[in-house]
Amino acid sequence: MSAIYKVNKAEFMTSGTKPSHYPPTELPEIAFGGASNVGKSSLINSLVGRTKLVKTSKTPGHTQTINFFNINDAMVFVDLPGYGFAKVPLSVKAAWGPMIEGYLAGRPTLRAMVCVMDLRRGVRDDDMMLIESAPLFGIQPILVFTKADKYGRNAAQQRRREIAKDLNCPPGELLLYSSTKGEGGEALWDRIRQVTGV
Incomplete structure (x- = not known):
């Protein structure tokens, strides 16, 4: 494979906080999770070659729902709310855990979760x-x-x-990414296509 996957279609589908809001489970899904302000939205935008598919914000906790995006009618990207430093009401923050856990447990078409972290913070x-x-x-x-x-x-x-040593895994399992330079997209698409079969 080892080539950037060509995205001809990237569209917002729907957002929600409970299963009745989510789209039918027909296409393989890839979830994206990570701390608030870790660059998750920018990563998704750069991965699909769009600038405003996923709204970005400098305000932590901006994403408070689970958002679904149709990619090429072949797979669905799922943007999960960020965790950690969000300056949001405690009641909202408390609801995120069960909401995300319910989504992860209840989606038979969910193939993988891209865990997004800041290389500087580990x-x-x-x-x-x-x-x-x-x-x-x-x-x-x-x-x-x-x-x-x-x-x-x-x-x-x-x-x-260093991080691989802390996690006791081969360095090759950790993907480096730069949304500003677009570096790392090829390797990440390889992983996504392997698990979705697209």
Whole structure:
């Protein structure tokens, strides 16, 4: 494979907070999860070659619903609310856990979860909970570290080796990504196509 997947169609489908709001489970789904302001929306936009498909915000906690996007009528990208630093009401924050857990447990077409983290910060406790929860729901975690452009090439590789050692996994399992430079898209598309069969 090893080629950027050509996206001819990328459209918002719907958003919701409970199963009755979600679209029918017909296409394979890829969920994107991560801390607030980790660059998740920018990653999705750059991955599909659009600038405004997913709304980006400098305000943590901007995404408060689960948002579904049709990609080429072949798969669905699912943007999950960010966690961690969100300055949102505690009642809203408390509802996110059950909402996300309910989605992860109840979608038979969900193939993988892209766990988005900041290369500078590494894996935090909330990130670890997300990574460890994926296999419990029968979902493959894909570990992606954004903001790779904040490092030189050698320094970024060294940082990846350090994080891989902490996680006790091969460095090759960790994908480096830069939304501003578009680097890492090929490797991430490879993983997504492997799990969706597209």
